[in-house]
Amino acid sequence: MTTLKVTVKRPKSDGLYTVYIRVTHARKSVYINTNKxxxxxHISDSGEPTDPVVKEHCSRLVREYMDRLNRVDTTAWDVKEVLEYLQETNQDVCFSEYAREFIRKMANDGHERNAKNYKLAVNHLERFVGSNKVMFSYLTSAVLTHWLEYLSKTNRAKEMYPTCVRQIFKKALVEFNDDERGICRIKFNPWLKVQIPKSDTTTKIAISAEACREFFNRPLPKTKMLASTPELGRDVALLSLCLGGINTVDLYLMKKTDYRDGIICYKRAKTRHSRKDEAYIEMRVEPFIQATFDKYLSTDENDEYLFVFHSRFTDSDSFNAGVNIGIRRICTDMGMKKEDFYHFYTFRHTWATIAQNDCDANLYEVAFGMNHSHGMNVTRGYVKIDFSPAWRLNAKVIDFIFFSTKKSKQGKAKDLGAPQDKMFRISPKMMIYARAYFKGEVIAELTDIGFSNVDEVIDKLVPMLRKDIPDGCNVQFRLTNCDSQKEAVYERSKGKGF
Structure with missing residues (x-):
């Protein structure tokens, strides 16, 4: 049984007495400082404080401590364990320290890339707050709201950073709070009042086959460096474009054991830990890219990695940065505007766009070739997959870009998220081709000019319609502006619309 008593010890040098709560358990005692x-x-003969304010404060603490102790079985505890249990319920927790440990464990568990994103988020929050020792109690909904406002001008970070911090908060609430035992070291969850904004829509950065031919077939800018950065940028961009849009991190981490019989067999670093199949894929090295591929192979027998990128760069991030620097130097030499510069992901996006637009691949086939899960994580986890369809699609992309002069269809179709024209514009000088459909059959059509609006076109088609169409049935009118090649469809109901 544990007993609690408010008491004082010996006086301090100024003659005042510090008030303690004496905790007695298993015939041993420890003291908790009340800071009063x-x-x-104001001390009774029994050593208890009589000051009404102090007495009320200490009585409240004793009631809270007894309430917590009554919720647990302390029979097997010693007095130190009782003290730790009572004190930890009141001590504030340092968010910064907990976050660093959280990130360290994440990296040790093999989630290095995610750990980097979490570290960026925590570092940004600490810079905003102005301290590298941020307490959980400081992170109120008001503070977080101001932080989100500060992030609002970013494209991706405004969603990614607060999402990472919220995940750390969520884990800490489970670890430090225990409702059953009455432990509540983190007093509140501010995220219940905070709305995390969505990141901006990803910009379509793919380029045409014509632009690829121009980029890869121009002389490299001169450099005084022994190892040409533009050459590295061009070659790695070419490797990505001709290996199904492979990422720099996967090139950097690829082992010699991952290259067998002219095929690279690897697990995509970005999603290997989040997919049942560990994001495994096999991609054939096509003859066109073989010379560039062999150019960077490691010849060191003691080197486990397939390529020599480790000898020039300390990690995959610095490698990616070096590649992008090289690509930007080529873009500068081409006279491009800074806002139009390519970067490594330009060529991954380009592979996907040309595969779909110019090589007749559907989105499922594009996703398969780029090693996206496309919603089939479970199935991919137990099916032994034949990757040869991805190889054939990759070969088609290479042939279209580098072994033809065909122009890309890119840009002719609008993005799915792009706003459509609100009005189908007609003027008397425009040639209009119009058709009327009933149950899928063309029942009237015309090609003419002189119309000022859509209703005039429909009014001219109506006398041509069959007379046996029942009242209330809908007829579709499909109008094409032969000058602008824009099209619109309108529906009218017999008896109401015509």
């Missing part, structure tokens, strides 16, 4: 003091006039 009284003078000798």
């Amino acid at each position: 003091v009284v003078d000798a006039a």
Whole structure:
């Protein structure tokens, strides 16, 4: 049984007494400092403080401690365990320290890339707050709201950073709070009042086959460096474009054991830990890219990695940065505007776009070739997959770009998220081709000019319609502007619309 008593010890040098709560358990005692003091006039003969304010404060603490102790079985505890249990319920927790440990464990568990994103988020929050020792109690909904406002001008970070911090908060609430035992070291969850904004829509950065031919077939800018950065940028961009849009991190981490019989067999670093099949894929090295591929192979027998990128760059991030620097130097030499510069992901996006637009691949086939899960994580986890369809699609992309002069269809079709024209514009000088459909059959059509609006076109088609169409049935009118090649469809109901 544990007993609690408010008491004082010996006086301090100024004659005042610090007030403690004495905790006695298993015939041993420890003391909890209440941070309250009284003078000798406010101490009873039994050593208890009599000051009404101090007495009320200490009585409240004793009630809270007894309530918590009554919720647990302390029979097997010693007095130190009781003390730790009572004190930890009141001590504030340092968010910064907990976040660093959280990130360290994440990296040790093999989630290095995610750990980097979490570290960026925590570092940004600490810079905003102005301290590298941020307490959980400081992160109120008001503070977080101001942080989100500060992030609002970013494209991706405004969603990614607060999402990472919220995940750390969520884990800490489970770890430090225990409702059953009455432990509540993190007093509130501010995220219940905070709305995390969505990141901006990803910009379509793919380029045409014509632009690819121009980029890869121009002389490299001169450099005084022994190892040409533009050459590295061009070659790695070419490797990505001709290996199904492979990422720099996967090139950097690829082992010699991953290359067998002219095929690279690897697990995509970005999603290997989040997919049942560990994001495994096999991609054939096509003859066109073989010379560039062999150019960077490691010849060191003691080197486990397939390529020599480790000898020039300390990690995959610095490698990616070096590649992008090289690509930007080529873009500068081409006279491009800074806002139009390519970067490594330009060529991954380009592979996907040309595969779909110019090589007749559907989105499922594009996703398969780029090693996206496309919603089939479970199935991919137990099916032994034949990757040869991805190889054939990759070969088609290479042939279209580098072994033809065909122009890309890119840009002719609008993005799915792009706003459509609100009005189908007609003027008397425009040639209009119009058709009327009933149950899928063309029942009237015309080609003419002189129309000022859509209703005039429909009014001219109506006399041509069959007379046996029942009242209330809908007829579709499909109008094409032969000058602008824009099209619109309108529906009218017999008896109401015509």
